Amino acid sequence: MPLALTHARYQLLETVRIPIAIVGSAFFPAASMLFFVVPFAGKDPVGATFATASMVTFAVMSANIFQYGIGVAEDRAQPWDPFTRTLPAGPAPRFAGRIMAGLVITYLSLIPVVIIAATLTEARITPGKFLLALVTVGVTSVPFTLMGLSIGYALPSKAAIVVAQLIFFPLAFGGGLLSAPDQAPGFIQAIAPYLPTRGAAELMWAAVGDYAVNPLSLVMLGVWLVVLAALAAWAYRRDEGRRFS
Amino acid sequence: MTLARADRVSRRYGDTLALDQVDLDVRAGELVGLLGPNGAGKSTLINLLVGLRRPTSGRVELFGGDPRDPASRRRLGVTPQETGLPGTLRVGEVVDFVCAHYPEPIPRGELLDRFGLNELVRRQTGGLSGGQKRRLAVALAFVGRPRLVVLDEPTTGLDVEARHTLWEAIRTFHADGGTVLLSSHYLEEVEALAQRVVVIGHGRVLADDSVDAVRSVVGVRRVSLTVDDLPALPGVARVERVDGRTHLFTPDADQLVRDLITSGVAFRDLEVRPTSLEEAFLAITTAEPAAA
Numbered sequence: 001m002p003l004a005l006t007h008a009r010y011q012l013l014e015t016v017r018i019p020i021a022i023v024g025s026a027f028f029p030a031a032s033m034l035f036f037v038v039p040f041a042g043k044d045p046v047g048a049t050f051a052t053a054s055m056v057t058f059a060v061m062s063a064n065i066f067q068y069g070i071g072v073a074e075d076r077a078q079p080w081d082p083f084t085r086t087l088p089a090g091p092a093p094r095f096a097g098r099i100m101a102g103l104v105i106t107y108l109s110l111i112p113v114v115i116i117a118a119t120l121t122e123a124r125i126t127p128g129k130f131l132l133a134l135v136t137v138g139v140t141s142v143p144f145t146l147m148g149l150s151i152g153y154a155l156p157s158k159a160a161i162v163v164a165q166l167i168f169f170p171l172a173f174g175g176g177l178l179s180a181p182d183q184a185p186g187f188i189q190a191i192a193p194y195l196p197t198r199g200a201a202e203l204m205w206a207a208v209g210d211y212a213v214n215p216l217s218l219v220m221l222g223v224w225l226v227v228l229a230a231l232a233a234w235a236y237r238r239d240e241g242r243r244f245s
Numbered sequence: 246m247t248l249a250r251a252d253r254v255s256r257r258y259g260d261t262l263a264l265d266q267v268d269l270d271v272r273a274g275e276l277v278g279l280l281g282p283n284g285a286g287k288s289t290l291i292n293l294l295v296g297l298r299r300p301t302s303g304r305v306e307l308f309g310g311d312p313r314d315p316a317s318r319r320r321l322g323v324t325p326q327e328t329g330l331p332g333t334l335r336v337g338e339v340v341d342f343v344c345a346h347y348p349e350p351i352p353r354g355e356l357l358d359r360f361g362l363n364e365l366v367r368r369q370t371g372g373l374s375g376g377q378k379r380r381l382a383v384a385l386a387f388v389g390r391p392r393l394v395v396l397d398e399p400t401t402g403l404d405v406e407a408r409h410t411l412w413e414a415i416r417t418f419h420a421d422g423g424t425v426l427l428s429s430h431y432l433e434e435v436e437a438l439a440q441r442v443v444v445i446g447h448g449r450v451l452a453d454d455s456v457d458a459v460r461s462v463v464g465v466r467r468v469s470l471t472v473d474d475l476p477a478l479p480g481v482a483r484v485e486r487v488d489g490r491t492h493l494f495t496p497d498a499d500q501l502v503r504d505l506i507t508s509g510v511a512f513r514d515l516e517v518r519p520t521s522l523e524e525a526f527l528a529i530t531t532a533e534p535a536a537a
Binding site: 014082244245 | 295296297315318325328330331333334338343345389
């Protein structure tokens, strides 16, 4: 475990030294807050709170897809990665360290959204619900972490960057993150429950306010979890087989 | 005592047979040079011995265990490829990171001192010169007080002075009882450092003996002269022309010189000398496909 923490620390150091990586995943949600949430829902406490929860989900998704998708693909291309496997530790501490660092970066990328919500909108949350929301962020990170890992282990870095970019916007838009809970356009209302972003967003909405989750969205989120876990495991094993067997 | 062993090891990548029934024992206290052209199987053999790859058949052992078991690698030091250092981390941080994996690492200051890296401790590795990166990469192999150090092309791209500094560090480690397995493109390097040389070509061990013995196994001499028009002579294995000098490689220099004189050709500055390891090694590896 301490070795996993060491790996997490150095992963974070590497990320922090190129801060644009964090800025990148925090930018879209923060910008969306400023351009859409503040002017249109900022005065309504309930609407602003839900909209903030949507942007938090957006940030969780983009932070995880990008940092794992691109980070893992780039590391695989570096000879440093095989070198660490000649040290007297297996691949587990490095992997665990990466997940821990990923969670830290995810929480960091939420800070701008939360600050904008607290200062520029009427969004309000009780301390209890805030804690619940923090836990929910951890839970909703899981499917997007798996999605990022699948991309990162399956694709070379140049392809991973493109795929991550292609995936993240339709997922955000199609899942209804850019509209209030029940005011999305009709076709989005129809497809949203089948996307993992919707289930994650509904969990966030339920955490911060009075929202009854749609069972279909949760079941589909579960299906996505299983599928993405299988995909990530397949990509990881294939990569191990190619490089280390 | 054998620290690393390959026992009838073969490794296949798809249709390519990278290693074919290779045997190798590295015993405690040895300094073994691993020599071979690119694609000969050197890196594959090293990857098997340090646990990065699994053999297709045969057995590899490291300190009597499976190299893929982390515990077997506790007294092993490996150098990363120079291009592999994480560019945003500082020199001191990279050393600390590697230290964290060993029970009794060498103190950071002492290690950096030994490799002349003390003044670079705060520098990011991405900003180091090629030679500095190389020195750091080699230093990392010594962090965990290893008994066996595996150095893959340790001085590639270094200038002469930096190369000699590294050689000194390797010699000191060896003089203190350390064991070294070193692969190199610089045959001069293997000649300067190693006592035993293992020549690999076409996935097989072609020679495994002392540096002198490998040279004499081939027994090739180099006859050099300045000559305008050289007739075809018997017993010449290879002809090279460099800067107006003609070099003839032959197993029997005495006979060649006699033939030269009886041919009546005008030549000057005749010189006969034993071949370098490089020449010996070229002779073995290029002759191989016919022999196999």
